[in-house]
Amino acid sequence: MLFLVKHTVDFPHDLPESLRRELLARERESSQRAQQSGRIVGIWRVTGHFANVALYEVASNDELHEAISELPMFPYLRVEITPLSAHPNSIK
Amino acid sequence: MLFLVKHTVDFPHDLPESLRRELLARERESSQRAQQSGRIVGIWRVTGHFANVALYEVASNDELHEAISELPMFPYLRVEITPLSAHPNSIK
Amino acid sequence: MLFLVKHTVDFPHDLPESLRRELLARERESSQRAQQSGRIVGIWRVTGHFANVALYEVASNDELHEAISELPMFPYLRVEITPLSAHPNSIK
Amino acid sequence: MLFLVKHTVDFPHDLPESLRRELLARERESSQRAQQSGRIVGIWRVTGHFANVALYEVASNDELHEAISELPMFPYLRVEITPLSAHPNSIK
Amino acid sequence: MLFLVKHTVDFPHDLPESLRRELLARERESSQRAQQSGRIVGIWRVTGHFANVALYEVASNDELHEAISELPMFPYLRVEITPLSAHPNSIK
Amino acid sequence: MLFLVKHTVDFPHDLPESLRRELLARERESSQRAQQSGRIVGIWRVTGHFANVALYEVASNDELHEAISELPMFPYLRVEITPLSAHPNSIK
Amino acid sequence: MLFLVKHTVDFPHDLPESLRRELLARERESSQRAQQSGRIVGIWRVTGHFANVALYEVASNDELHEAISELPMFPYLRVEITPLSAHPNSIK
């Protein structure tokens, strides 16, 4: 089951640089694990923004919530979720 | 070069049923040609809406404009475009 | 898997009264079948509006799309969907 | 009398971790008491967000205000309220 | 139990003048009955707009829905509802 | 001359508790003086929010500005003003 | 007492040309009478739009409502009203 998820990062201006780096490093690991396990099937940078869009393949809303809320940067994210269905014109 | 495009269909209430069917049939052909040629690399229905999101792979903004404005249903679409870039955490 | 769905009816002003009545009658049957089958587990009128909110229990986004797009009044509905997950404080 | 209430948590970034934990623990107790007394008849996590939707069953607007404003996390909540009425198509 | 209700009239441009007059006359009767019965405890024109705000005193959301949806002009109204509670500083 | 005014309180999260209490106490006095003098003819809590709506009866915009800007909590308020006129259907 | 009023004209696309001209001519007379009587103390075109902003000098909200709702083009106007007060820095 696919969901399109946009994550926009909203770091507070006074976030210590060391914490910022740690969060980015942990987010990288977390994101790559999710890609390797097949939970995230595609991820792209939103051009010109500190934001991304990702396609999640999950079995349920609960799994999607777990995947997003476990992100190390979750407390600093604005999240928009679009549930997707099969399109009758898709050739896949 | 990738673009995420959301198309929301906004048919007028008094669109003749025959025209509606013709538009849907032509849109289907047009969408499938774009998928076969690799211009559209993914297309999904937005759950619960008469709308879809598609990933376009094009060489330029001009090619993207051509692809969208040639759609048979273009006069009835609201379109939102998000330019995408490579994400540093992507494993692809 | 639960989804909260708000349906707002937007009939065109010149919809013939007979069609209006037919749509409302068919919507009633359709809604009650969905309640009897357990797809809709609760439905309420939004006070003061020609709108409702319903809780859908479905197995997938595809089933949710089918349930909503089959509604007789679908062409006249504005739809807002909120995917729901289990709440850690829920006692159920 | 039913009300649909969405609560979105908006903690300041510099909220001390100990206060955060205390608030979550007190909120849990408060929420469960409201469920046990029948004031809250259903509560769900909004998937992917630090937010929830709940159905309140109360005798009056005053009781609803009391229920919401007594929440330990009330100073940090954005609240949206939708009054609900019986739906003529409901089979309950 | 008090509710603040804003009604904005949105007549279609081609509404026949005779129907317009009939609606306004029936609305006047309906509004005055609601005032005489105590359901509407105050009603004012929104300055410069074809709109009004009214204070409804009702026993329940269901009664409020009945009061609003029975208005002859209901199909042409945009409605915004604000549930009100006692204010601790009120001297009444 | 009547104005409907919505006041939404937006205290900064780090407002000292003593200042908060002082502001609420002074606001209470100020609000009650305005009610006793007839400047505020009704005031209600917006259910579920740290906000209120009030009906002001004043002789001019200048008097309304004075009444609002003198509120002790004015620096922390978001204010929305709706000028009201006599409604032709009012029986008062 | 001053009010800043923005009027945006929203003619339906199928308004007959003769009616359009008649409305514009009557609006011109009405606007100039209001300027001559001192009710409108300034009126300007919003650059690039079929819209204007005007400063009204009136004795009450009721007079303002009368002035606006009597405009021949009132059924086709979107209206935004900003009540104004004396500014302490004004040298007039």
Next chain:
Amino acid sequence: MLFLVKHTVDFPHDLPESLRRELLARERESSQRAQQSGRIVGIWRVTGHFANVALYEVASNDELHEAISELPMFPYLRVEITPLSAHPNSIK
């Protein structure tokens, strides 16, 4: 003096095809005259939309209003105007 102007075309669905073509042809002539005279110093299609952005070089707001309101398609345009000034970092 430069202004950035976005024009979005909003043709009614039932605009006759012959009128549509005539408007587009006249718009083309009008736009090219404005480019040749130097009033429009750049014009681009908004990718994927029936809209454009143009840079106008004019002597006054009045000249800008004349330029925009004379466009043959003006009755069908939504217009957004951004006044521009010299940028201190510009090397031109």
Next chain:
Amino acid sequence: MLFLVKHTVDFPHDLPESLRRELLARERESSQRAQQSGRIVGIWRVTGHFANVALYEVASNDELHEAISELPMFPYLRVEITPLSAHPNSIK
């Protein structure tokens, strides 16, 4: 050339009182100089808000930018600008 400008003051909550007073005093001088020189031809308080609207008479966008960006309170202002043109119905 006229521009309607709305300035909304957004002081941070922890602005020192002495700085606040200094800014208000300098703003007063600056505003009155602009009025005496004819750059600002009218200024009013927005009733009930810490905001004003002013009419600027300037020779160019560059002069308008200079006038606004020189205001002592500029770093704390939200600014909305409406370019104005002569209105054909104006009797001035």
Next chain:
Amino acid sequence: MLFLVKHTVDFPHDLPESLRRELLARERESSQRAQQSGRIVGIWRVTGHFANVALYEVASNDELHEAISELPMFPYLRVEITPLSAHPNSIK
């Protein structure tokens, strides 16, 4: 390939003055390098705002993302991007 980009600066109120000056100086250098290399083909101040609009000429979305995210003031910018295409009426 052209993109219209609006950058709005949103400095935190407590940004040290020395850092502010350093950021502005580095932004100036960065902006002028981008103009000299032809990546930015035009840049203007948005009149009355701490914001600018620029036209970027780049080979891809990735290059645009690099150009924007390398700006020294990027962490303090709100960015809006409009992809542009050739306009059929352009005489260039």
